[in-house]
Amino acid sequence: MERPSPAVQDYLKAVYRLSEDVDGPVTSSQVAESLGVTAPSASNMLRKLEQMGYIEGGGRQGVTLTEAGRAGALEVVRLHRLIETFLASTLGMSWDEVHREAEVLEHHVSGALAERIAEALGHPERDPHGDPIPTQAGALPADALSVLWDLPEGTAAVVRRCDDRDPELLRFLAGVGLVPDAEVEVASRGPFGGPLTVTVSGGPAVEVPPDAARAVHVEL
Template structure:
Protein backbone atom coordinates (compact mmCIF):
# COMPACT_ATOMS: atom_id res chain seq x y z
CA UNK A 1 0.00 0.00 0.00
CA UNK A 2 1.30 3.44 -0.91
CA UNK A 3 2.38 5.71 1.91
CA UNK A 4 -0.26 8.17 2.99
CA UNK A 5 0.60 11.75 1.97
CA UNK A 6 1.48 14.14 4.76
CA UNK A 7 -0.12 17.47 3.81
CA UNK A 8 0.84 19.24 7.03
CA UNK A 9 4.45 18.11 6.86
CA UNK A 10 6.61 18.02 3.75
CA UNK A 11 4.65 20.13 1.26
CA UNK A 12 4.25 23.89 1.22
CA UNK A 13 0.79 25.38 1.41
CA UNK A 14 1.14 26.74 -2.14
CA UNK A 15 1.91 23.23 -3.48
CA UNK A 16 -1.11 21.90 -1.59
CA UNK A 17 -3.34 24.66 -2.96
CA UNK A 18 -2.24 24.06 -6.53
CA UNK A 19 -2.80 20.30 -6.59
CA UNK A 20 -6.15 20.73 -4.84
CA UNK A 21 -7.19 23.36 -7.38
CA UNK A 22 -6.14 21.19 -10.32
CA UNK A 23 -8.26 18.39 -8.89
CA UNK A 24 -11.20 20.73 -8.22
CA UNK A 25 -11.19 21.97 -11.83
CA UNK A 26 -11.61 18.41 -13.09
CA UNK A 27 -13.79 16.85 -10.37
CA UNK A 28 -17.13 17.89 -11.86
CA UNK A 29 -16.17 19.07 -15.34
CA UNK A 30 -14.37 17.20 -18.09
CA UNK A 31 -12.36 20.20 -19.27
CA UNK A 32 -8.58 20.51 -19.69
CA UNK A 33 -6.71 22.37 -16.95
CA UNK A 34 -4.67 25.15 -18.53
CA UNK A 35 -2.36 27.70 -16.99
CA UNK A 36 -4.88 30.45 -17.67
CA UNK A 37 -7.67 28.53 -15.89
CA UNK A 38 -5.42 27.98 -12.89
CA UNK A 39 -4.40 31.65 -12.85
CA UNK A 40 -8.04 32.75 -12.94
CA UNK A 41 -9.11 30.30 -10.22
CA UNK A 42 -6.22 31.22 -7.90
CA UNK A 43 -6.22 34.95 -8.77
CA UNK A 44 -2.50 34.96 -9.61
CA UNK A 45 -0.42 35.95 -12.63
CA UNK A 46 0.17 33.49 -15.47
CA UNK A 47 3.91 33.74 -14.83
CA UNK A 48 3.41 32.56 -11.25
CA UNK A 49 1.39 29.60 -12.46
CA UNK A 50 4.06 28.62 -14.97
CA UNK A 51 6.75 28.64 -12.29
CA UNK A 52 4.65 26.57 -9.91
CA UNK A 53 3.75 24.04 -12.59
CA UNK A 54 7.47 23.59 -13.24
CA UNK A 55 8.00 22.96 -9.52
CA UNK A 56 5.08 20.54 -9.32
CA UNK A 57 6.49 18.64 -12.29
CA UNK A 58 9.89 18.39 -10.59
CA UNK A 59 8.17 17.06 -7.47
CA UNK A 60 6.43 14.39 -9.53
CA UNK A 61 2.96 15.77 -8.77
CA UNK A 62 1.89 16.77 -12.30
CA UNK A 63 2.51 15.79 -15.88
CA UNK A 64 2.89 18.77 -18.17
CA UNK A 65 4.28 19.60 -21.58
CA UNK A 66 4.38 23.08 -23.15
CA UNK A 67 1.01 24.15 -24.59
CA UNK A 68 -0.65 21.04 -23.18
CA UNK A 69 -3.10 20.70 -20.24
CA UNK A 70 -1.83 20.03 -16.73
CA UNK A 71 -2.63 16.60 -15.28
CA UNK A 72 -2.05 15.23 -11.80
CA UNK A 73 0.16 12.20 -11.39
CA UNK A 74 -0.89 9.39 -9.05
CA UNK A 75 1.11 11.08 -6.26
CA UNK A 76 -0.41 14.44 -7.11
CA UNK A 77 -3.92 13.02 -6.97
CA UNK A 78 -3.24 11.40 -3.58
CA UNK A 79 -2.04 14.71 -2.16
CA UNK A 80 -4.96 16.58 -3.74
CA UNK A 81 -7.53 14.19 -2.26
CA UNK A 82 -5.85 14.43 1.15
CA UNK A 83 -6.29 18.21 1.00
CA UNK A 84 -9.85 17.93 -0.29
CA UNK A 85 -10.62 15.60 2.63
CA UNK A 86 -9.25 18.12 5.10
CA UNK A 87 -11.10 21.03 3.54
CA UNK A 88 -14.49 19.35 3.36
CA UNK A 89 -14.33 17.82 6.83
CA UNK A 90 -13.41 21.19 8.32
CA UNK A 91 -16.28 22.86 6.45
CA UNK A 92 -18.65 20.21 7.77
CA UNK A 93 -17.41 20.74 11.33
CA UNK A 94 -17.78 24.51 11.08
CA UNK A 95 -21.41 24.20 9.96
CA UNK A 96 -22.45 21.23 12.06
CA UNK A 97 -20.74 22.04 15.36
CA UNK A 98 -19.84 25.74 15.31
CA UNK A 99 -22.92 27.22 13.69
CA UNK A 100 -21.30 28.71 10.60
CA UNK A 101 -23.48 29.29 7.54
CA UNK A 102 -22.57 27.33 4.42
CA UNK A 103 -21.47 30.54 2.67
CA UNK A 104 -18.99 31.38 5.47
CA UNK A 105 -16.89 28.24 5.69
CA UNK A 106 -14.68 28.19 2.59
CA UNK A 107 -12.11 30.79 3.64
CA UNK A 108 -11.89 29.41 7.20
CA UNK A 109 -11.27 25.91 5.86
CA UNK A 110 -8.63 27.23 3.45
CA UNK A 111 -6.65 28.49 6.44
CA UNK A 112 -7.13 25.53 8.77
CA UNK A 113 -6.53 22.72 6.27
CA UNK A 114 -2.80 23.47 6.12
CA UNK A 115 -2.17 23.44 9.86
CA UNK A 116 -3.84 20.37 11.37
CA UNK A 117 -2.45 16.84 11.55
CA UNK A 118 -3.72 13.63 9.98
CA UNK A 119 -4.65 12.43 13.47
CA UNK A 120 -6.80 15.51 14.00
CA UNK A 121 -8.55 15.02 10.66
CA UNK A 122 -9.20 11.32 11.33
CA UNK A 123 -10.61 12.08 14.78
CA UNK A 124 -12.70 14.91 13.35
CA UNK A 125 -14.10 12.49 10.77
CA UNK A 126 -15.09 10.08 13.54
CA UNK A 127 -16.49 12.90 15.69
CA UNK A 128 -18.74 13.96 12.81
CA UNK A 129 -19.94 10.41 12.21
CA UNK A 130 -17.96 9.84 8.98
CA UNK A 131 -20.07 12.17 6.81
CA UNK A 132 -20.17 11.21 3.12
CA UNK A 133 -20.37 14.80 1.90
CA UNK A 134 -19.76 18.39 3.02
CA UNK A 135 -22.50 21.04 3.48
CA UNK A 136 -22.50 21.77 -0.26
CA UNK A 137 -22.89 18.11 -1.27
CA UNK A 138 -19.30 17.63 -2.38
CA UNK A 139 -18.16 14.09 -1.44
CA UNK A 140 -15.53 13.69 1.28
CA UNK A 141 -12.62 11.37 0.41
CA UNK A 142 -11.84 8.55 2.79
CA UNK A 143 -8.61 8.35 4.77
CA UNK A 144 -7.43 5.80 2.20
CA UNK A 145 -7.89 8.33 -0.58
CA UNK A 146 -10.99 6.97 -2.32
CA UNK A 147 -13.88 9.18 -3.38
CA UNK A 148 -17.30 8.49 -4.88
CA UNK A 149 -19.11 11.20 -6.81
CA UNK A 150 -22.92 11.19 -6.82
CA UNK A 151 -24.63 10.43 -10.13
CA UNK A 152 -25.63 14.06 -10.59
CA UNK A 153 -25.70 16.66 -13.37
CA UNK A 154 -26.22 20.43 -13.43
CA UNK A 155 -29.82 21.60 -13.51
CA UNK A 156 -29.65 23.00 -17.06
CA UNK A 157 -29.00 19.48 -18.42
CA UNK A 158 -32.44 18.13 -17.52
CA UNK A 159 -35.53 17.96 -19.74
CA UNK A 160 -38.82 19.59 -18.83
CA UNK A 161 -40.78 17.39 -16.41
CA UNK A 162 -37.67 15.73 -15.01
CA UNK A 163 -37.66 15.25 -11.22
CA UNK A 164 -34.72 14.81 -8.90
CA UNK A 165 -33.15 15.84 -5.64
CA UNK A 166 -30.46 18.48 -5.12
CA UNK A 167 -27.23 16.54 -4.64
CA UNK A 168 -24.69 19.33 -4.88
CA UNK A 169 -24.46 23.12 -5.03
CA UNK A 170 -21.24 24.77 -6.15
CA UNK A 171 -19.69 26.88 -3.40
CA UNK A 172 -17.74 29.22 -5.71
CA UNK A 173 -20.13 32.15 -5.14
CA UNK A 174 -21.07 32.90 -1.50
CA UNK A 175 -23.80 35.33 -2.64
CA UNK A 176 -25.42 32.54 -4.63
CA UNK A 177 -25.37 30.31 -1.55
CA UNK A 178 -26.96 33.05 0.55
CA UNK A 179 -29.69 33.51 -2.05
CA UNK A 180 -30.48 29.80 -2.15
CA UNK A 181 -30.55 29.66 1.65
CA UNK A 182 -33.06 32.53 1.68
CA UNK A 183 -35.21 30.54 -0.77
CA UNK A 184 -34.80 27.37 1.33
CA UNK A 185 -33.12 25.49 -1.51
CA UNK A 186 -30.54 23.12 -0.04
CA UNK A 187 -29.04 19.68 -0.33
CA UNK A 188 -31.73 17.01 -0.58
CA UNK A 189 -34.46 19.39 -1.79
CA UNK A 190 -36.90 17.85 -4.28
CA UNK A 191 -36.99 19.64 -7.63
CA UNK A 192 -38.94 19.23 -10.87
CA UNK A 193 -38.04 21.09 -14.06
CA UNK A 194 -41.17 22.85 -15.39
CA UNK A 195 -39.89 24.67 -18.46
CA UNK A 196 -37.65 27.34 -19.89
CA UNK A 197 -38.44 30.84 -21.03
CA UNK A 198 -37.72 31.31 -24.76
CA UNK A 199 -34.55 32.82 -26.21
CA UNK A 200 -32.24 31.77 -23.41
CA UNK A 201 -34.52 32.87 -20.59
CA UNK A 202 -34.69 31.51 -17.07
CA UNK A 203 -35.55 27.95 -16.11
CA UNK A 204 -38.59 27.44 -13.92
CA UNK A 205 -38.66 24.58 -11.45
CA UNK A 206 -40.93 23.37 -8.66
CA UNK A 207 -39.05 23.03 -5.39
CA UNK A 208 -40.26 20.89 -2.50
CA UNK A 209 -43.20 18.55 -2.13
CA UNK A 210 -46.85 18.83 -1.16
CA UNK A 211 -48.37 22.00 0.22
CA UNK A 212 -44.98 23.56 0.83
CA UNK A 213 -43.81 23.28 -2.78
CA UNK A 214 -43.34 26.47 -4.77
CA UNK A 215 -42.18 27.53 -8.23
CA UNK A 216 -38.87 29.36 -8.62
CA UNK A 217 -37.06 30.83 -11.61
CA UNK A 218 -33.36 30.08 -12.02
CA UNK A 219 -30.94 32.07 -14.15
CA UNK A 220 -27.94 30.63 -15.98
CA UNK A 221 -25.51 30.81 -13.05
CA UNK A 222 -27.95 29.00 -10.78
CA UNK A 223 -28.71 26.25 -13.30
CA UNK A 224 -24.99 25.55 -13.54
CA UNK A 225 -24.38 25.67 -9.79
CA UNK A 226 -27.25 23.37 -8.75
CA UNK A 227 -26.67 19.67 -9.45
CA UNK A 228 -29.55 17.18 -9.44
CA UNK A 229 -29.57 13.47 -8.85
CA UNK A 230 -32.43 11.68 -10.65
CA UNK A 231 -34.90 9.74 -8.54
CA UNK A 232 -37.61 7.16 -9.16
CA UNK A 233 -39.05 6.91 -12.66
CA UNK A 234 -36.80 9.68 -13.95
CA UNK A 235 -33.52 7.91 -13.20
CA UNK A 236 -31.77 7.34 -16.49
CA UNK A 237 -34.12 9.56 -18.55
CA UNK A 238 -32.89 11.56 -21.52
CA UNK A 239 -31.11 14.84 -20.96
CA UNK A 240 -30.70 18.15 -22.74
CA UNK A 241 -27.36 18.09 -24.64
Protein backbone atom coordinates in the same frame (compact mmCIF):
# COMPACT_ATOMS: atom_id res chain seq x y z
CA MET B 1 5.49 11.71 3.50
CA GLU B 2 5.79 15.36 4.44
CA ARG B 3 2.78 17.48 3.62
CA PRO B 4 3.25 19.91 0.69
CA SER B 5 3.33 23.67 1.37
CA PRO B 6 0.02 25.61 1.38
CA ALA B 7 0.78 27.06 -2.06
CA VAL B 8 1.45 23.61 -3.51
CA GLN B 9 -1.73 22.29 -1.88
CA ASP B 10 -3.77 25.11 -3.43
CA TYR B 11 -2.41 24.31 -6.88
CA LEU B 12 -3.02 20.58 -6.47
CA LYS B 13 -6.58 21.29 -5.39
CA ALA B 14 -7.13 23.68 -8.32
CA VAL B 15 -5.78 21.17 -10.87
CA TYR B 16 -7.90 18.45 -9.28
CA ARG B 17 -11.10 20.51 -9.35
CA LEU B 18 -10.56 21.82 -12.87
CA SER B 19 -9.75 18.38 -14.25
CA GLU B 20 -13.01 17.14 -12.75
CA ASP B 21 -14.90 20.04 -14.36
CA VAL B 22 -13.38 19.67 -17.82
CA ASP B 23 -12.95 15.90 -17.50
CA GLY B 24 -9.40 15.93 -18.82
CA PRO B 25 -6.08 17.81 -18.78
CA VAL B 26 -6.08 21.45 -17.64
CA THR B 27 -4.07 24.34 -19.03
CA SER B 28 -1.95 26.75 -17.03
CA SER B 29 -4.25 29.64 -18.01
CA GLN B 30 -7.23 27.77 -16.53
CA VAL B 31 -5.25 27.26 -13.33
CA ALA B 32 -4.20 30.94 -13.31
CA GLU B 33 -7.80 32.09 -13.71
CA SER B 34 -9.12 29.77 -11.03
CA LEU B 35 -6.49 30.87 -8.48
CA GLY B 36 -6.56 34.54 -9.45
CA VAL B 37 -2.84 34.65 -10.30
CA THR B 38 -0.99 35.74 -13.45
CA ALA B 39 -0.35 33.24 -16.24
CA PRO B 40 3.47 33.38 -15.81
CA SER B 41 3.29 32.63 -12.09
CA ALA B 42 0.91 29.73 -12.73
CA SER B 43 3.25 28.22 -15.37
CA ASN B 44 6.16 28.69 -12.99
CA MET B 45 4.46 26.85 -10.18
CA LEU B 46 3.20 24.10 -12.47
CA ARG B 47 6.79 23.48 -13.59
CA LYS B 48 7.77 23.10 -9.94
CA LEU B 49 4.88 20.68 -9.34
CA GLU B 50 6.10 18.64 -12.31
CA GLN B 51 9.62 18.50 -10.86
CA MET B 52 8.12 17.38 -7.56
CA GLY B 53 6.32 14.55 -9.35
CA TYR B 54 2.78 15.82 -8.73
CA ILE B 55 1.73 16.53 -12.31
CA GLU B 56 2.66 15.41 -15.79
CA GLY B 57 2.12 16.71 -19.31
CA GLY B 58 2.28 20.43 -19.97
CA GLY B 59 2.35 22.79 -22.94
CA ARG B 60 -0.80 23.16 -25.02
CA GLN B 61 -2.08 19.71 -24.06
CA GLY B 62 -2.37 20.75 -20.43
CA VAL B 63 -1.43 18.88 -17.28
CA THR B 64 -2.86 15.96 -15.34
CA LEU B 65 -2.19 14.88 -11.75
CA THR B 66 0.10 11.91 -11.12
CA GLU B 67 -0.92 9.38 -8.49
CA ALA B 68 1.07 11.35 -5.88
CA GLY B 69 -0.58 14.59 -7.04
CA ARG B 70 -4.04 13.12 -6.80
CA ALA B 71 -3.29 11.76 -3.31
CA GLY B 72 -2.03 15.20 -2.21
CA ALA B 73 -5.11 16.91 -3.65
CA LEU B 74 -7.54 14.46 -2.07
CA GLU B 75 -5.84 14.83 1.31
CA VAL B 76 -6.44 18.57 1.36
CA VAL B 77 -9.96 18.14 -0.08
CA ARG B 78 -10.68 15.74 2.80
CA LEU B 79 -9.43 18.27 5.37
CA HIS B 80 -11.40 21.08 3.71
CA ARG B 81 -14.68 19.19 3.69
CA LEU B 82 -14.25 17.77 7.20
CA ILE B 83 -13.57 21.27 8.53
CA GLU B 84 -16.64 22.64 6.73
CA THR B 85 -18.77 19.88 8.23
CA PHE B 86 -17.34 20.50 11.70
CA LEU B 87 -17.94 24.27 11.49
CA ALA B 88 -21.51 23.75 10.31
CA SER B 89 -22.61 20.91 12.55
CA THR B 90 -20.65 21.66 15.72
CA LEU B 91 -20.36 25.45 15.67
CA GLY B 92 -23.64 26.02 13.83
CA MET B 93 -22.09 28.15 11.09
CA SER B 94 -24.20 28.51 7.94
CA TRP B 95 -23.23 26.84 4.68
CA ASP B 96 -22.25 30.14 3.07
CA GLU B 97 -19.70 30.92 5.82
CA VAL B 98 -17.80 27.67 6.16
CA HIS B 99 -15.93 27.56 2.84
CA ARG B 100 -13.87 30.69 3.49
CA GLU B 101 -12.83 29.50 6.94
CA ALA B 102 -11.97 26.04 5.60
CA GLU B 103 -9.79 27.55 2.86
CA VAL B 104 -7.53 28.88 5.63
CA LEU B 105 -7.79 26.09 8.21
CA GLU B 106 -7.20 23.25 5.72
CA HIS B 107 -3.50 24.20 5.63
CA HIS B 108 -3.06 24.24 9.40
CA VAL B 109 -5.05 21.32 10.79
CA SER B 110 -2.85 18.26 11.33
CA GLY B 111 -3.83 14.90 9.94
CA ALA B 112 -4.25 13.59 13.49
CA LEU B 113 -6.65 16.41 14.43
CA ALA B 114 -8.62 15.84 11.22
CA GLU B 115 -9.08 12.20 12.16
CA ARG B 116 -10.31 13.22 15.63
CA ILE B 117 -12.81 15.53 13.95
CA ALA B 118 -13.92 12.77 11.57
CA GLU B 119 -14.41 10.41 14.49
CA ALA B 120 -16.32 12.98 16.58
CA LEU B 121 -18.63 13.63 13.61
CA GLY B 122 -19.22 9.91 13.02
CA HIS B 123 -17.19 9.78 9.80
CA PRO B 124 -19.47 11.94 7.64
CA GLU B 125 -19.65 11.11 3.93
CA ARG B 126 -20.71 14.56 2.69
CA ASP B 127 -19.99 18.17 3.60
CA PRO B 128 -22.71 20.86 4.06
CA HIS B 129 -22.72 21.54 0.30
CA GLY B 130 -23.27 17.85 -0.46
CA ASP B 131 -19.72 17.31 -1.69
CA PRO B 132 -18.40 13.82 -0.92
CA ILE B 133 -15.59 13.64 1.66
CA PRO B 134 -12.66 11.49 0.46
CA THR B 135 -11.80 8.66 2.86
CA GLN B 136 -8.53 8.67 4.78
CA ALA B 137 -7.21 6.15 2.24
CA GLY B 138 -7.99 8.65 -0.54
CA ALA B 139 -11.07 6.94 -1.99
CA LEU B 140 -13.80 9.13 -3.40
CA PRO B 141 -17.01 7.66 -4.81
CA ALA B 142 -17.75 8.84 -8.34
CA ASP B 143 -20.99 10.82 -8.66
CA ALA B 144 -23.05 10.58 -11.83
CA LEU B 145 -24.77 13.95 -11.50
CA SER B 146 -26.35 16.40 -13.94
CA VAL B 147 -26.30 20.18 -13.77
CA LEU B 148 -29.75 21.65 -12.98
CA TRP B 149 -29.35 24.19 -15.79
CA ASP B 150 -29.06 21.38 -18.38
CA LEU B 151 -32.35 19.66 -17.50
CA PRO B 152 -35.22 19.75 -20.02
CA GLU B 153 -38.66 21.03 -18.99
CA GLY B 154 -40.66 18.59 -16.94
CA THR B 155 -37.64 16.79 -15.51
CA ALA B 156 -37.68 15.89 -11.82
CA ALA B 157 -34.46 15.37 -9.86
CA VAL B 158 -32.94 15.44 -6.38
CA VAL B 159 -30.36 18.08 -5.43
CA ARG B 160 -27.07 16.44 -4.40
CA ARG B 161 -24.33 19.11 -4.49
CA CYS B 162 -24.10 22.90 -4.64
CA ASP B 163 -20.91 24.76 -5.60
CA ASP B 164 -19.40 26.09 -2.39
CA ARG B 165 -17.37 29.10 -3.53
CA ASP B 166 -19.85 31.98 -3.76
CA PRO B 167 -21.49 32.83 -0.40
CA GLU B 168 -24.10 35.10 -1.98
CA LEU B 169 -25.13 32.37 -4.37
CA LEU B 170 -25.40 29.87 -1.51
CA ARG B 171 -27.67 32.27 0.39
CA PHE B 172 -29.86 32.57 -2.71
CA LEU B 173 -30.03 28.78 -3.11
CA ALA B 174 -30.90 28.30 0.56
CA GLY B 175 -33.58 30.99 0.22
CA VAL B 176 -35.36 29.08 -2.55
CA GLY B 177 -34.77 25.71 -0.89
CA LEU B 178 -32.23 24.38 -3.40
CA VAL B 179 -30.15 22.46 -0.84
CA PRO B 180 -28.90 18.84 -0.80
CA ASP B 181 -31.74 16.27 -0.78
CA ALA B 182 -34.39 18.78 -1.97
CA GLU B 183 -36.66 17.53 -4.77
CA VAL B 184 -36.72 19.83 -7.75
CA GLU B 185 -38.77 19.85 -10.95
CA VAL B 186 -38.13 22.05 -13.98
CA ALA B 187 -41.40 23.80 -14.81
CA SER B 188 -40.19 25.94 -17.71
CA ARG B 189 -37.16 27.54 -19.24
CA GLY B 190 -37.10 31.25 -20.11
CA PRO B 191 -36.23 32.34 -23.66
CA PHE B 192 -32.78 33.66 -24.68
CA GLY B 193 -30.97 31.92 -21.81
CA GLY B 194 -33.43 33.37 -19.33
CA PRO B 195 -34.20 31.97 -15.91
CA LEU B 196 -35.23 28.43 -15.19
CA THR B 197 -38.56 28.17 -13.40
CA VAL B 198 -38.60 25.30 -10.96
CA THR B 199 -40.65 23.96 -8.09
CA VAL B 200 -38.83 22.77 -4.99
CA SER B 201 -40.37 19.95 -2.94
CA GLY B 202 -43.82 20.68 -4.42
CA GLY B 203 -43.78 24.35 -3.33
CA PRO B 204 -44.60 27.41 -5.45
CA ALA B 205 -42.65 28.07 -8.67
CA VAL B 206 -39.42 30.01 -8.27
CA GLU B 207 -37.14 31.56 -10.88
CA VAL B 208 -33.51 30.50 -10.84
CA PRO B 209 -31.00 32.61 -12.83
CA PRO B 210 -28.62 30.71 -15.16
CA ASP B 211 -25.52 31.11 -12.95
CA ALA B 212 -27.39 29.76 -9.96
CA ALA B 213 -28.85 26.83 -11.92
CA ARG B 214 -25.35 25.96 -13.15
CA ALA B 215 -24.12 25.72 -9.55
CA VAL B 216 -26.64 23.03 -8.58
CA HIS B 217 -25.85 19.37 -9.28
CA VAL B 218 -28.71 16.90 -9.27
CA GLU B 219 -29.41 13.21 -9.52
CA LEU B 220 -32.17 12.24 -11.95
